[in-house]
Amino acid sequence: MEAMKITGGNPLKGKIRAQGAKNATTKLLVASLLSDKPCRFYNVPNIVEIEVTVAMCQEIGMQVAWDKEAKVMEVVTKELNTSYIPQRFSGANRIPILMIGALLGRTDQDIIVPVAGGDLIGKRPIDFHLDSLRKLGATIEFREMKRQGAYFAQAHNGLKGTVIHLPYPSVGATENTILAAVTARGVTEIKNAAMEPEIVDLILFLQKLGANITLDVDRTIRIHGTRRFYEVEHSIIPDRIESASWAMAAIATKGEIFIEDAKHQDMITFLNKLREIGGGYSVKKDGIKFYYDGPLQGGLHLETDVHPGFMTDWQQPFVVLLTQATGSSVVHETVYENRFGYTDILKEMGADITLFKQCLGGKDCRFASQSFPHSLIVKGATPLACKDIHVPDLRAGFAYVMAALIAEGTSTITGLPFLDRGYEALDQKLIDLGAMIDRVEIDQRPEEYVYPQMTKPMQSVALGV
Incomplete structure (x- = not known):
């Protein structure tokens, strides 16, 4: 089984191109x-x-x-x-x-x-x-x-x-x-x-x-x-989730990444929240540069919502980013009721996160009268320690990668098929940006989903388009 070994502490610096969504x-x-x-x-x-x-x-x-x-x-x-x-x-x-x-x-x-x-x-x-x-x-x-x-x-x-x-x-x-x-x-x-x-x-x-x-x-x-x-x-439009993921990784590691083709108009809400905590970005004609611009400040209230609100898929890495911001911040998840399961690993790495079943938001959401932990308070800044992690889903997977990049020591991440679902050439991009990572084979074999493979060869078609 493949695993990714990540040694934290290196700022991510360089240039990548946003993949198609x-x-x-x-x-x-x-x-x-x-x-x-x-x-x-x-x-x-x-x-x-x-x-x-x-x-x-x-x-x-x-x-x-x-x-x-x-x-x-x-x-x-x-x-x-x-x-x-x-x-x-x-x-x-x-x-x-x-x-x-x-x-x-x-x-x-x-x-x-x-x-x-x-x-x-x-x-x-x-x-x-x-x-x-x-x-x-x-x-x-x-x-x-x-x-x-x-x-x-x-x-x-x-x-x-x-x-x-x-x-x-x-x-x-x-x-x-x-x-x-x-x-x-x-x-x-x-x-x-x-x-x-x-x-x-x-x-x-x-x-x-x-x-x-x-x-x-x-x-x-x-x-x-x-x-x-x-x-x-x-x-196909650029992937706003992937772009935001790399943006947060750049700032969390105190680095600087230029994301070619990142689309400003599709990331307005994300950029506003990023600036609220002191994250740096500069919109250029052909993309957006994201960079560490000094200590991050918490005190943020973040509520996920349907577009044009804050994307639920931006939430997990943003919580990792908030572990590095001074003060307390509130995150209220209103799209999916069970999207905070990934925080258990972050707490084991040293994050100060508390979950709540109540709506800690500006308004009650559709989970208000149900017993789902869909709000949290995260306090920072806290150092993170390395850990062996198995990825449970795609977006939690990138949050764990990001946590490993800022943690002290070397973390081993398994469950890479989930990451490969949504992030193109993830390990190569990390290497190009200066991360200390290796993709290796290990003996441990936890249960994990294997995606169906193509059963027919690619067929050439004459389009004349």
Whole structure:
């Protein structure tokens, strides 16, 4: 099993380029299944999450040519070989459930997808997805199958546009509803929709593909159904989570990193909070420079929220950063109820963190009357000590890497497949920035999830785009 040995104490200094957004790329690949036209994507990150999504799409007929060095991927799904996503993808990620929205307008056959997976950060119910798709005219039911069961969906009578009000601006439910509405008859309105940059990127791609979609300032997305599609070229937006991760690592290690292509407008809330604690940054024409600008000051109140609020995926490394800030700070997690599990390891490393079940925020959130520890107080600045760590999920994984970079001594981190899901060439970038790390083989073999691998070779496609 592979492990990463990190010796803390070295400031990270240098230049890296922001990778393409994981959470945009996977959804764009699924969206391309709506049509039989070729699509060419630029700035595609070479990460495991993309490999798994490609493998899923290949199972049902997508042809793929991926130049990983050039970060270019060409895809076309001329026809569907099947509408069944194999059970081996059960729990791989959150993508299978989105296949329903994309395929309802492409096939009259039953669509069968395994249960959704992803990081263990709290419940991620798909009720909003299913309710919206049913309102559009789909029939969906869950059936026990082999290990975990699967969802069966069909729309033999076609989909029809309607008004859908989401109880919560769920990113996944918004994406699934958009994908289904593109080929529905008439007009679909999604109210209280999520408006994350990755959703806007999806909408831009679908507009190029042939969809007629508008966004209103009141979180309403309006889609006019169509069946006429076009070839597409699309450049994937930079990953705002990865950019923020490296920004925090630079400041926590008292270093300086220039992140080429980091997108200012997608990181406004993060940058405000960074400046509140004294973190340094400078926006340039081709990216953002992040640097240590003197001792960090706590006294911060941070509340995660849907966009344009503070991203839940920025929260874990920011808590590590707050362990190095003088004073007490409050973090209130309102998106997922079980996202503070990673703090146990940080406390063992020396962090002063206390969890609360109450809402320590400006307003009560949907977890207010439940017994989930979804608020915390972190006191700093505290030195951190090295530790052997097993990564439980993607974002906690980077928080642990960051903690190891500032800890005294050498930490051993296992569970690297979770990190490889979302961070491209993580260990090489760390080395290039001056970190003292080695990726090694060790004998210890804790239980960990192994992602499904591609079962079909890459197929070249003639696009002419």
